[in-house]
Amino acid sequence: MNYVLELNSLCVVYKSNNYFKKAIDQLTLKIVRGEVFGFLGPNGAGKTTTIKSIFNFLPAASGQIKIFGEPSCNYSVRARMGYMPEIANYYWYLTPRELLRMYAGFFGMKKHAADKKIDYLFSLVGMQAEANVWMKNFSKGMMQKVSLAQSLINDPDLLILDEPTSGLDPVARSKVRDIIKDLKKQGKTIFFSSHELSEVELVCDRIGILNKGTLVKTDKITDILQQKGNNMSLERYFLDIITRDKR
Numbered sequence: 001m002n003y004v005l006e007l008n009s010l011c012v013v014y015k016s017n018n019y020f021k022k023a024i025d026q027l028t029l030k031i032v033r034g035e036v037f038g039f040l041g042p043n044g045a046g047k048t049t050t051i052k053s054i055f056n057f058l059p060a061a062s063g064q065i066k067i068f069g070e071p072s073c074n075y076s077v078r079a080r081m082g083y084m085p086e087i088a089n090y091y092w093y094l095t096p097r098e099l100l101r102m103y104a105g106f107f108g109m110k111k112h113a114a115d116k117k118i119d120y121l122f123s124l125v126g127m128q129a130e131a132n133v134w135m136k137n138f139s140k141g142m143m144q145k146v147s148l149a150q151s152l153i154n155d156p157d158l159l160i161l162d163e164p165t166s167g168l169d170p171v172a173r174s175k176v177r178d179i180i181k182d183l184k185k186q187g188k189t190i191f192f193s194s195h196e197l198s199e200v201e202l203v204c205d206r207i208g209i210l211n212k213g214t215l216v217k218t219d220k221i222t223d224i225l226q227q228k229g230n231n232m233s234l235e236r237y238f239l240d241i242i243t244r245d246k247r
């Protein structure tokens, strides 16, 4: 089987002189092409750590990460990935258009093609009006839109989003949902962390629940919702698993 994203016994450790924390412990997870995967877990479970490790920003203490069958540090692999970080600390003195031009440059895009793509992305996320305004006074939701547009600049085959809907109003949230559904139709693979279980329920094919650095469950959304008749929601399922996990 050719996996788009493959984590094998991943362990990630934070350590300094007087601090040691095994943030991710033996995480094994395989994501197939075209899948929309929801990565769930309480605060501090290790979702962001896993994502940073996938991008090689945090080295694995042990285990292996493969993307399209190759190590994620390979440029050819990185060029096929999009990343929306949990906290977008972009240069405040740039406009969204300038920022996206910079990212387009990282991927070697020509100016004309980049500008066309940037206009398309701003209309996709609904921020044409703010495209040429300094980001200094942007709200969290506006930064989230910039960040989502940034993550799509290189037309990635694997899109990884860290809490993409946090800080978004209901209109923007439904827009993100539509964008994810549309990308899936195009055969893209999407892996995202979220606390918005009702959103996850609507867009994901499968979810994984991480608790205290360990993956405690993976399941298909359709299988979860079929359990215990119509009363089962993803929220109830999530709470059952987290409260039962006594590690």
Ligand SMILES: Nc1ncnc2c1ncn2[C@@H]1O[C@H](COP(=O)(O)OP(=O)(O)O)[C@@H](O)[C@H]1O
Pocket (backbone or CB within 6 Å): 014, 021, 023, 041, 042, 043, 044, 045, 046, 047, 048, 049, 050
């Ligand atoms: N830079 C860091 N240095 C030390 N510990 C960290 C660091 N980042 C995260 N952690 C710890 O690792 C654990 C997982 O954090 P994180 O991956 O941010 O969780 P999540 O994204 O699921 O909320 C938490 O206990 C957190 O305190």
Ligand SMILES: [Mg+2]
Pocket (backbone or CB within 6 Å): 047, 048, 049, 086
């Ligand atoms: Mg996080």
